[in-house]
């Protein structure tokens with residue numbers, strides 16, 4: 302084991318997969334000479350050259366489509382979006398091309414591509430730069446959607462995503478790049494579609510993924526001091542969702558809080574709650590509560606931003622509420 | 629990388645020289661097959677055998693036939709929803725195409741794509757795509773992959789003239805020129821996007837000139853003359869293959885039918901007189917007259933050819949009708965593939 306940042310873990314995954322398979326290339330804005338807007342691609346241009354680490358003009362729609370076309374004829378592109386906010390310009394290529402070609406062609410053209418980049422809010426970047434888009438893409442059949450919260454998960458899942466023969470949408474966290482964690486020294490992958498219990502407890506379940514998994518762990522650690530033991534189910538993959546892991550936990554604890562960074566309406570949490578009500582109706586001792594961003598565009602002012610985002614205190618309050626405990 | 633010297637072509641491409649009598653026969657046959665196939669599609673649509681959106685190629689056959697004749701078997705083609713004629717010209721089986729249009733399991737996309745989404749992996753036919761402009765970056769991406777692998781194939785990317793107004797077109801052509809990708813961007817300028825005339829949508833009416841802003845070689849050609857289309861495409865393909873340089877080729881054609889099956893042939897956005905004027909330059913007639921004058925075909929020969937292609941289309945119809953509907957289990961197939969590695 303080594304202690305590695307989330308950024309370096311992603312960098313290792315890219316480097317190892319590019320060494321392993323020369324069909325893999327990285328394309329996006331500032332990935333080469335500049336070494337990545339968030340330095341995830343540091344050193345890759347020097348090792349792999351211009352054909353495999355490709356700096357593009359600011360053309361999300363164009364280079365996402367170039368990736369899909371290259372994948373149609375056998376390459377394995379990794380398309381970096383500087384952030385997912387900008388990927389909205391490319392959503393046609395993700396939704397109408399990458400996710401549809403296998404089906405429309407009756408199984409003839411699979412698209413082995415990864416679309417990756419930071420998702421969700423950082424600090425005081427306000428409305429256009431602080432959005433979590435996973436529910437948009439998790440809605441689409443034909444895609445896999447991954448959102449790791451730790452360096453170990455980030456590396457293992459990015460390697461799986463690159464090896465996957467389908468389009469994989471890979472959400473990183475802008476606030477996660479500097480976080481550190483243990484990463485195995487030996488080669489490993491983490492399969493897409495498997496949740497992990499990040500904390501074990503029998504009083505309440507928190508279901509979450511991505512950056513929020515870190516928050517959920519803090520919540521669990523804090524509540525443990527009060528004798529409240531929480532199961533933290535970190536989905537890691539949103540589509541396909543590990544429903545069995547959710548229901549196994551809720552059947553044990555009989556209570557659930559669903560925590561996500563995105564907005565409430567039609568969010569990923571709504572889907573999770575649906576699985577819980579269908580599969581665990583008789584096991585529940587309280588209605589499921591969701592914790593999420595306030596239903597507003599992200600404000601700039603510090604105090605308003607804090608009020609808009611989910612946090613440890615709001616999540617603790619939600620756990621206490623489903624346990625019918627006083628605040 | 630050394631910049632190859634590029635001669636910018638803005639002159640109409642050369643005419644009929646460079647084809648053999650045999651090649652002209654093949655082109656005539658290809659166009660006639662497309663014509664008879666599309667006529668039967670209109671009939672099948674009226675009978676409810678074909679559903680959804682269906683865009684016919686009648687009037688534009690010289691574009692598909694001529695351009696496809698400039699390609700090698702290992703080159704790639706990507707196109708729009710108006711794809712029947714090009715698919716036939718590339719050699720997709722008429723049976724598999726008709727079965728696809730009928731929504732049957734023997735269709736070239738197993739009944740999952742329909743008229744707008746014909747595919748054949750074995751022929752490097754990368755599909756009909758339904759989002760106007762969306763497939764142009766894909767075409768550039770195929771060119772990128774060719775260059776990445778160091779091959780000498782070419783990607784031929786068809787599009788309608790409305791595409792030149794989309795962002796996807798601009799982004800793709802800029803990168804294709806910047807990175808010198810072996811792609812031929814072929815615009816089928818049939819003068820209308822649905823009912824909007826080119827002049828009402830594009831600030832530039834000689835649309836091949838758009839390439840100037842990407843410093844890309846460019847040409848325009850008479851799209852009703854199949855031999856001219858072939859030689860212009862050959863020139864562009866040669867440039868892509870040997871100099872890894874893209875070309876924007878504007879092919880000036882005309883559609884004789886409505887935009888799709890629900891659209892009146894004339895009356896709203898174009899007059900009957902305009903349509904009739906253009907129909908005088910039917911691409912099949914243009915080549916037939918040239919060949920007749922050269923003594924390469926007579927009326928009997930033409931009648932025989934017509935019988936042949938009609939029989940092929942009838943066979944395709946019969947095959948499609950006999951083909952079973954896709955099994956219901958296939959509903960959930962082809963969403964994702966099993967990953968092997």
Ligand SMILES: Cc1ncc(C[n+]2csc(CCOP(=O)(O)OP(=O)(O)O)c2C)c(N)n1
Nearest residue numbers: 710758759760788789790791818820821822
């Ligand atoms: C992005 C997008 N907008 C609108 C449409 C609807 N639409 C389909 S075809 C078409 C006209 C396209 O004209 P053109 O590119 O000239 O091709 P043609 O149909 O004449 O072959 C329109 C507006 C679409 N498919 N995609």
